[in-house]
Amino acid sequence: MVDIERRKVATGSGPVTTFELGEGPVVGFLHGPAGLDEPTACMRDLAVDHRVVAPCLPGFGPTPGDPTLRTVHDWVVFLSELTDRLGLVGSRWVASSVSAMLALELAAVRPEAFRSLVAVAPTGLWDPDDPGVDLYSLSLTDQAVHLVADEEVRTALAALPEGLDTDGLVELGVSRYVRRRTAASLVWPLPDHGLADRLHRVAAEVVLVWGSEDRIVPPSYGERFAGLLPTATVAPPIAGAAHLVALDAPAAVAAIVRNDSG
């Protein structure tokens, strides 16, 4: 059992709930669209031999949303400030989906921000011939299936914590809506905000990770990103995993991060 420290980091967007766990080399971890209520299995795995620092981004769970975060530019400025406040500029990072897009955006405008980045199924590019599924044109049930392939993980994500009273249930329902809203706002109506033109500025080493069953950002995007990044490798697709690879295959993603930081 690893000790988990939960603290609030002051930023211009308000206090950011941040989880820290484990001992060892520091790895920053940016969650995906599901948000972050507590450290995930992948974070706990990494914490065996790393110090994992995992902030919950505004609107994605215990950190309240910030109405001034309207555009990708706003988010990049916020993320830049957050890395400063966490003292993690120049560290190794892992980021998933929309967060990986934001991390790449920050790495493009502030090349020293990251030493390396494991980018798990980043959004941010658009290929009209291989657009992927429009997540928000699906029912909530189908959205969940496209995000996470493993039924047990999906069930756990949707479960209601035991002992919640009526007020707690209402707050949980609202929180889940707000995190869907926040994630959607970063890729609406299309995920392309011009990142392709900026990726050549990224100095960090990037490892691109995909799940073989990702239909939201198809695995073919790995090579597209790699072709635009100065220093990138594409890890072999993780079999059976969907878009939220770190939830579907926590040990596999942790192993890639370990390999990257070894």
Added chain:
Amino acid sequence: MRSLWFHLMPYPDLPDGFADHHRSVWVDIDPGLYDPEVGHRAYHDYLDELEYAASVGFDGICVNEHHANGYGLMPSPNLMAATLARSTDDAAIVVMGDSLALYNPPLRVAEELAMVDGLSGGRLVAGFPVGTPMDTCFAYGMNPLTLRERYHEAHDLVVRAWTAEEPFAFNGTYTKLRYVNPWPRPVQQPHPPIWIPGGGSVETWEWCAEMDYVYSYLSYFGYKAGQATMRGFWQRMADLGREPNPFQAGFIQFVGVADTDAEARRLYREPAEYFFNRCLHLYPPFADPPGYQTEATVRAGVEGMVARAAARSAGRKKAPMGSSTGGGFTFDEMVELGYVVIGSPTSVAEQLVDVATTLNVGNLMLLLQFGNMDRDLTMFNTDLVAREVLPEIRGLFEDEWEHRWWPIPMGAGRRRSVGGAR
């Protein structure tokens, strides 16, 4: 009571089995289903019907805005309003309305509506909806997170553009203009009446009260389903110390009239079934993109769900729009639930008086063409309502309340007559 004739301009030739073979009437409706020649005839039929309604005594004629929609062929209501401004004389032209966030810059709305107000000699009502999620977020790609902020900013720009006495700079979050100075300017001063088409959100009620705008509840599911919403509106108005002036509220209602109740049921069954079971065949995810609902509305919805779950109440059949596929409603259900008011002139007049007084609504928007109803039946319906129903409802509220939200046109002697050049 003001009676308004509202046209949705539905595409009249959606095929049999549409709901079985197509995902949605809106957003990704099959473009191959659209026959431009059918559209050509429909536009002219529909404009004829609106013009006829204006000529037989309806107080206003209404158009609205939808995009990528098989039951609404008006991406630009202002185009239709401009046409009607030339071809009608006295009826109010009610644009219900322009989805403000979709115009770039929204100043365009101030300009175009000023043109319509000028063309019509001051007969315009300016409706400003947020717009449905299908129109705004899916068909027009608006980010749901910022849609409402854009809408309110656009509203502020349009109203200020209409009323400013000097050119001004507008430094909004979404629109930045160094010089705002619309020419032409509206005939009606300080600006045309503003009506807000809305759903049931408390925020919209409060905003209408604060701004002194008309609140129009545009639901296709009739007066029975609308009672809770309108009760909520008037309760909120009372809480805010506002008088219950029925002319500050509008409501929409499908109506079909014939000489007898039995004949009405025979005539209007097919168009009603076409509308409710084809035109409202909506793919549910298009109705609820994350962020379209305000957090307060979501909270109220979750609270309701939690309460229902706690009470283990049995589910009721949901209304189709926005929550289901719109399939499977029988005509008898549509009549019983009040979606469609059907019957003889006497019966319909009684029901409409009941609608107006129960909901306390002074602007009744009647849908007398719906679904695939053809021009002849629409004219028949319009004529019969004008002759035998309107006289029975016209006097409602007029002696007790002042309508402060109705257009004030130029005097007849100052208005130029139209036509005559050909």
